[in-house]
Amino acid sequence: MASTLHQPSHPPHGGDEHVFRSTYPDVAPVSVAVHDTVLGPAAGYGDAVALIDGVTGARVSYARLDHDHRRIAAALAAAGVRKGDVLALHSPNSTVYPAVFHGATRAGASVTTVNSMATAEEFARQLQDCAARWIITVAALLDTARRAAELVPGVREIFVCDRAEGHTGVPAMLASTAPEPDAGIDPDHDIAVLPYSSGTTGTPKGVMLTHRSVATNLAQIRPLLPMKPGDRILAVLPFFHIYGLTCLMNAPLQSGATVVVLPRFELESFLAAIEKHRVTGLYMAPPIVLALAKQPAVERYDLSSLEYLYCGAAPLDARLAEACGARLGLPAVRQGYGMTELSPGAHIVPLAEPAPPPGTVGRLVPGTEMKLLSLDDPGRCAGPGEDGEIAIRGPQVMKGYLGRPEATAEMIDAEGWLRTGDVGRVDDGGWLFVVDRVKELIKYKGYQVAPAELEALLLSHEAIADAAVVGAYDEDAGTEIPHAFVVRRPGTEPLTATELQEWVAARVAPYKKVRRVSFVSGVPRAASGKILRRELRTAREPRRLGESTDREDGTP
Incomplete structure (x- = not known):
């Protein structure tokens, strides 16, 4: 099923232009809070395993995950977290991360995800920019979080995901008897997550993603990348990155799959986790693909449980994708395309597609339109076979950059088209190829x-x-x-x-x-x-x- 061309009723630039539109059935916008979207089905999965610690083997059931995120929400509300507050989640991947994230959103907070490798100064700039009032970190990163909080006014309290003297930890939160909060969330307008992105150029900016945009993008991705109970997904890419948050945390948990969690990429532990936990699906960035294609250590592990390979976050060379798949006895690594400002998905190579063209990043997800803006003529859009700057319109487009209306206006025009800064080309079958970047990132x-x-x-x-x-x-x-x-x-x-x-x-x-x-x-x-x-x-x-x-x- 390919993307097609149609003529919009109101061309953004005036005159004739090419607009590509997904031919998958439209997905209705999901006006539901993200925690209910992802964990609403959890009760039905009961004692099925939701999360496995890839290092220790500790397991969390769906019933436990649902219980824990509700208790965390109650404890945060009792501490004073209110709708509209910004809470900074500063942690590497762990089996606690999903409960903390969704507990915070259920309490009404907007979660700004923080890179666990950030320096205190970088962390402080993010805290100041989004006026965060609360931090949840881990004991190992507590010194960085404390120094960051000292550099900016307004942080009321620092919690920890584990235990640290003088700080309320998640174990204590789980014992809370406070009532579960009803934050009165408006999914269409309230911000669920506030990741930071540099956009097409410049310094990092807060990307306002509503509950509706995140929940809808999950619904857009699902027909092309279906997950189900029994699937085992290895989560080594960070949850604080929108790719990890969506594809490795929220999508599998919404679908009843099991997420095997690793805190960082180390080749031997990565391979051991695949073998031990019989992982079925890998979502990677190019350096991991390179390691799987070339590192001798791969031969020492049984990776026969793997059924498919995906890569995102950065462009992947078609030859490397083919080499990786061939070494593992699988089809070439498939790709997707998106960005933080798109919640993040716009294109995916469908899992069911038997022979996608080498190097493609996929077809448009449901309910999404694309133009390729001519690189030479600002008033013209490129057609099939021509290069142009990729512009996307759909319900997954961000609300805007926090506190930066000018930057938002530069990124999204009056008719909702978001300029990605990437240069793409579409073939006659509707497949997108990213060939260059306008942006400097x-x-x-x-x-x-x-x-x-x-x-x-x-x-x-x-x-x-x-x-x-x-x-x-x-x-x-x-x-x-x-x-x-x-x-x-x-x-x-x-x-x-x-x-x-x-x-x-x-x-x-x-x-x-x-x-x-x-x-x-x-x-x-x-x-x-x-x-x-x-x-x-x-x-x-x-x-x-x-x-x-x-x-x-x-x-x-």
Whole structure:
């Protein structure tokens, strides 16, 4: 079943244009709170296993998960959490995370998910931007959360998912006898989750996703990626990322599947979890696909339980997708396409499709429209076989960026079309191929890295006169890496690539580290002052002082 073309009644740009529309049956918008959407069916699954700790083997039943999230909601409400409050959830993946997330939304809070690798300063900027009043973290990250809370006003209390002296933990919350709250949630307008994204450019912004947009996107994804009781999904990609939150946590739990949870990616423990728990479905980022395709350790494990492989979060090379599938005796790794601002899904290669074209990111999910905006003529839309900037319209589109109406207006036009910043091409069968990016965002192992943020940091160094950061594909890492082009400031002490990398690493989360440095005589800029990043990406002349390519292993 392919995407088709239709003529909209009110073309956004005026005149004739191509609009692609999903031919899957439309999905009615789901105006239901996200906790009821995901855990509403939980009682019917009863003692079936909802979650397995992939390290310890501890199990949580659906009945227990339903009970626990309701008790957490009651305890949070008793502590003072009210509808409209923002609660920051700062934790790696665990079997407690789903109960905490849905307990917080049931209490009426908007949950802002925080990268567990964030520094205190990065965490504080997010807290301040969204005016968070509450934090839930884990004991191992408590020092970071405390330092972040000290840097901003307004945080009333820090809870923990486990136990820590002086802080209320989830075990104590589960013993609460407070009444379950009725927060009076309006699914169409109230914000369920507030992840942070850099959008097409710039520094991170709060993405307002309503209960309705998240719940509806789950309904849009389900026909193409059906899950069912008995399926076992391995959750190693982080729940704090919208891809992990939707595809690895909410979608399988809504469907009665079992989620095997790992706190981070380490190849041996990842492979062992697949073998021990008989995992049936993998949702990955490109570096994991690369490891499965090439690492010798794969041969030591029984991975025969796997039935399918998916990849998202960043582009995947078609040859690598084929190699990974072939090694595991499965079809090539399938892909999907979306972004945080789309809750996140817009395209998926359907699980039932026998032979999708190599490299495609899929077809439009139900109830979704797409245009390809011409790269040369702003008033024209590209048709099949032509390249254009991908624009999406549908019920999964975000409400907007928190406190940034101008940035929202730049991203979403008056008729609801969201400009993704990605360049795509659609073939005659309705399959989308992402071929380039208009936006400057770097995706390192699935994480978003904003060049502007790193450039601002680099320019604060006394020995740097100018700097630009671009994404450079690294074959060994299987992903883009941040590559800094740096102009030394005359008259300062000599600065080496290693020294600069270490200086940046001390000030940012690990995934944001600069992993390659080139010292140059000048940064190419347009007359307006805008950095000409394409020139940096395509430059072929040798750099004056060579390059450093320190890499970070761990969570993709």
